[in-house]
Amino acid sequence: xxxxxxxxxIGEGLTEAxxxxxxxxxxxxxxxxxxxxxxxxxxxxxEIPSPHAGTVLRHxxxxxxxxxxxxxxVVIGDESEPDQVLGPESGETPTHPVETTxxxxxxxxxxxxxxxxxxxxxxxxxxxxxxxxxxxxxxKALPIVRKLARDLGVDIGFIEGSGPEGRVTREDVLTAxxxxxxxxxxxxxxxxxxxxxTPAAGQAPAPGHDERRPMSRLRRTIAxxxxxxxxxxxxxxxxxxxxxxxxxxIRSALGSRHQTKIPIEALVMKAVIPALExxxxxxxxxxxxxxxxxxxxxxxxxxxxxxxxxxxxxxxxGAKGMLDIASEVRRLGEGARARSLAPDELSGQxxxxxxxxxxxxxxxxxxxxxxxxxxxxxGRAEDGVVAMGGEPVVAPVMPLSLSYDHRVIDGALGxxxxxxxxxxxxxxxxxxxx
Numbered sequence: 001x002x003x004x005x006x007x008x009x010i011g012e013g014l015t016e017a018x019x020x021x022x023x024x025x026x027x028x029x030x031x032x033x034x035x036x037x038x039x040x041x042x043x044x045x046x047e048i049p050s051p052h053a054g055t056v057l058r059h060x061x062x063x064x065x066x067x068x069x070x071x072x073x074v075v076i077g078d079e080s081e082p083d084q085v086l087g088p089e090s091g092e093t094p095t096h097p098v099e100t101t102x103x104x105x106x107x108x109x110x111x112x113x114x115x116x117x118x119x120x121x122x123x124x125x126x127x128x129x130x131x132x133x134x135x136x137x138x139x140k141a142l143p144i145v146r147k148l149a150r151d152l153g154v155d156i157g158f159i160e161g162s163g164p165e166g167r168v169t170r171e172d173v174l175t176a177x178x179x180x181x182x183x184x185x186x187x188x189x190x191x192x193x194x195x196x197x198t199p200a201a202g203q204a205p206a207p208g209h210d211e212r213r214p215m216s217r218l219r220r221t222i223a224x225x226x227x228x229x230x231x232x233x234x235x236x237x238x239x240x241x242x243x244x245x246x247x248x249x250i251r252s253a254l255g256s257r258h259q260t261k262i263p264i265e266a267l268v269m270k271a272v273i274p275a276l277e278x279x280x281x282x283x284x285x286x287x288x289x290x291x292x293x294x295x296x297x298x299x300x301x302x303x304x305x306x307x308x309x310x311x312x313x314x315x316x317x318g319a320k321g322m323l324d325i326a327s328e329v330r331r332l333g334e335g336a337r338a339r340s341l342a343p344d345e346l347s348g349q350x351x352x353x354x355x356x357x358x359x360x361x362x363x364x365x366x367x368x369x370x371x372x373x374x375x376x377x378x379g380r381a382e383d384g385v386v387a388m389g390g391e392p393v394v395a396p397v398m399p400l401s402l403s404y405d406h407r408v409i410d411g412a413l414g415x416x417x418x419x420x421x422x423x424x425x426x427x428x429x430x431x432x433x434x
Contacts, residue, residue, distance in 0.1 A: 002077030003052050007039070007060070009069050016068045017041050018217060019061050021140070026056050036074055040217060044346060045339040052076045140167040152177040163338055169306070218307045229370045234406040237365045238414055242425045244381040244398040250428040258323060263333075265355050266326040268378055269299050271424035271431045273318045276351060279417045281408050282374040283350045291408060300349030300369065301329060303336040304359060310336040311369060313349045322432065357381065362399045374404040374414075376421070398425070 007017060017039040024030045024037075035047035036056065058075040061067045139156050140163070149156040149168075154177050161168035205211040215223065247267060255262045276283040276297055285292040297318040300311040312332035317325060335341040354366050357380030366377040379399030386395045400422070404414050424431045 002057055002075050003054070004072050005051055005074050005076060007067055007069050007071055007073045008048070016066050018066045019059075019063050020045055021063055022059055023047070024050075024056050026059055029053075029055050030076065040339070041343065044341055044343055046342070048073070050074070050076060054078055149173045167338065171306070216307060218310070222308050225370060226367055229367050233368050233370070235365070235368060235403050236406045236409075236411065236414065237401055237403045238411075238418060239363050240400045240402075240418055240422060241384070241397050242400060242422045243386045244396045244425065247398070247425050247428055248381065248396055250432070254322065260323075260326065261330070262322075262326050263329040264357070264378070265301050265353055266322060266329050267428065268353055268355075268376070268425070269314070269317055269325055269329075270322055271428070272299070272351065272353065272376060272421055273297055274424060274431055275417050275420040277318070278420060279413060281413060282404065282417055284373050284408065285350070285371050286373065286405065286408055294350040296350070298348050298350045300352035300372075301332060302352060302354035302366075303333050305337045305339070307339065310346065311349060311352060312336045312341060312345055313347065315348075352376070353378070357398070364401050366401060366403045368403050368405060372405075373408045374402065374417075377401040377403075 020038040020040050022037050023035050030036050030050045030053065032051065032053045033049045036050040037048050037059075038045055039048060054076045055078060056074060057077050060072040060074055067073065139159070140161060146156060149159075152173065154173055156168055156173065159168050159172050159176050160166070162172050163169045247264075251262045251264065251267055280293045281291065283294050283297060285294065296316050299314045299317040301314065303310050303312055312335065314320070314325060314328045314332065317328075320328070332341065332345060335345070349369060350372060352366075352369050352372060352375040354364075354375060354377045356362075356364050356366075356377050360380055361377075362379035362382075364377050364379070366375045368375050377400070379401075381396040381398040383394050384397035385392045386397065387393070388395070400418070402414060402418050402421075409417075
C-alpha cells in the first residue's frame with residue numbers, strides 16, 4: 001500500500017514551506033527516518049525524514065515550489081506500484097489504495113554546525129577553488145544560490161562548497177564567477193552563460209533601468225515582524241557608553257587560558273542577566289492587560305546572515321557558565337548563517353542582545369522583538385576619552401543602546417537597568433563571581 005506523507009507543521013504556526021532540494025529522487029528507495037527532502041520555512045532550512053521505508057513514488061512538488069501544511073509532500077510505497085508515480089498535474093487517479101500518514105508534531109532537522117560569531121568582520125577562507133563533483137544534482141545549495149549561479153553563468157556542480165556539509169554559498173558562487181571563471185569554463189561540459197543575466201542581490205541594475213526583485217521568504221518574514229513591533233510597541237531608546245578596558249582584558253585573558261575565542265556577546269549576556277534578575281520587567285511579555293514575568297532567561301542574539309537578520313536563542317542562559325554561553329554563541333551564529341538551526345532555536349527569546357559593532361556600528365535604535373519588552377544593542381569599542389582619577393585618559397569606549405516598551409518600562413526603570421549593566425561591564429568580576 002502506498003502512503004501519502006503530508007507536510008507537517010514543524011513549529012511556530014507554519015502554514016507553508018518551499019521545497020529546497022529532494023534528497024531521494026522518484027523511483028529510488030528510502031528507509032524509515034532517512035531524510036527525504038529539505039524545505040525552507042520562514043527562518044530555517046530543515047530536513048524532513050520519511051516516516052516509512054519503501055520506494056519514492058511521487059514528489060509532492062518540484063524544487064523551488066511552495067506547498068501548504070497538510071498538502072501531500074511525498075508518496076511512498078512499493079516499487080511494484082508504478083501507477084502511483086503520477087505527476088501532480090496528471091489528473092489521474094491512482095488504482096492502488098493510498099494510506100495517509102498523520103502529520104507528526106515535529107520533524108528532524110539538520111544538525112547545527114559549530115562556527116564563530118565575533119565582532120571582527122568575517123572573511124572567507126582562501127582557496128575556494130572550482131572542482132568537479134561526481135554528480136551535479138547532489139550539490140547542496142539554497143534555491144537563491146542556484147539562481148545566482150545560473151544568472152552568472154557558473155556551473156554550480158563544479159564549485160567546492162565552503163558551507164556546512166559542503167553547502168555552496170552565495171560567496172562561493174561570486175568567488176567562482178570572479179576569480180575562477182576560466183577554470184570553470186575549461187572544466188564544465190557546456191559553459192554557456194545567459195546572454196543577459198539578472199543582477200544578483202546586492203548588485204545594482206544597469207544605469208537608467210529599474211528592476212523589480214521579489215523579496216525572499218526570510219526577508220518577507222523580517223519585514224512583517226518589524227512592522228508589527230514598530231506599529232504596536234511604543235519604543236523608547238536610551239543611549240550610553242561604557243569604558244570597555246576591563247571587559248576586553250578579561251575577554252583576552254579567558255581566550256588565552258581556554259584557547260578559544262570568547263564572543264563579546266557572551267560577556268555582555270553574563271553582565272545583563274543579574275540586571276534582568278533585579279529588574280524582571282525587562283525579561284517579560286505583555287499579554288493584554290497582564291505582564292508575564294519569565295522565570296528563565298532565554299537570550300536572543302541577532303545574527304547578520306547573507307539572507308537577512310536572524311535571532312537565535314540561547315536557552316536558560318542564566319543557568320550556563322561563561323564557556324558554555326561562548327560555545328552556544330558561536331554554534332548558533334554559524335547555524336543561523338547556514339540556515340541549519342531548529343525552529344525552537346529561532347524563537348522564544350525573553351530578551352535580546354544585538355551586536356551592531358560586528359559590522360562597525362556604534363549607537364542605534366534597535367527594534368524590540370515582538371513578545372518581549374527590551375533589546376540591548378552594543379557598538380564597536382573604539383578609543384575615546386574617559387575620566388580616570390580626575391584626569392582624561394584614552395580608553396576603549398563601547399556604545400550601548402537600550403530600546404524598551406514604554407507601556408511596561410518607564411524611563412527611571414530603564415535608567416536603573418542600564419546603570420547596573422554598565423557597572424557590570426566596567427568591572428566584569430561583579431558578574432563572573434556570581
